[in-house]
Amino acid sequence: MSDQTRPDIGFGRIATTLPVKDIERARRFYVDMLGFTKTFENGTPVGFMILKQGPAELHLTLQPNHKPAPFNVAHMMVRDVDAFHARCKREGLRIVKGLQDKEYGLRAFVFEDPEGNRIDVGAAL
Template sequence: MNATANTTRTTRNRRAPSVWPTLQAHDAPALIDFLVGTVGFRRTAVYQDGDLVAHAQLDWPEGGGIMLGSHKPGSASWSLQPGTFGAYVVTEHVDDLHRRLKDADVKIIREIEDQPYGSRDFAIADPEGNKWSFGTYPGEPRQAD
């Protein structure tokens, strides 16, 4: 059997995401609108009942994604305090994204700059207080298995 036969692949011949960062929001529909309409995530799936989001999947156009839902303290074994999430998102278009978010009056918490490890990045806070860093550093290459 081919060792890669059981590996899920995307259309660009990259491994599909296997780690999905998750977060919860006080106003999940508004956060989804912000992340999709302002930041640039893609709305892949949203399951909601009124204003409560049971599950949402937002994909980053350049790969990967996040999952989120409405904060329901005490009602689930997986409850995360809104506004405590942080993520690093890789993009080849960091300057354009920075300019677009700044023009949209998004709260920039770290201005764009070149890092000593080769990345160019900046950071924002979303309306719930979560922190998002966007940069060009794709991580170190994986060693062959």
């Protein structure tokens, strides 16, 4: 499709949806440890939830048979990647890739949340 025939869609928000086996455990992690606020939930029992922290938005979906992917499923940009990395270590989270400066201008690391979802975290150098 050429630029001439491609529609001007005007994208807005795009949010990452993380599958979780235990939505309450995931909520506690993202709210209590990372400071997100729950802004929406749906279902009885709850099967979907929206969490926000500043401009960041994260969706959780209950998937009882969830098996974590062996690759990064989300990327977070933060102001202080060193402080976030230290907190992840203090909380005993699995660090998949250690903190390092990347040739593409980020200082980054990868951790697993309590549900096994791999999250890539970075800050501009």
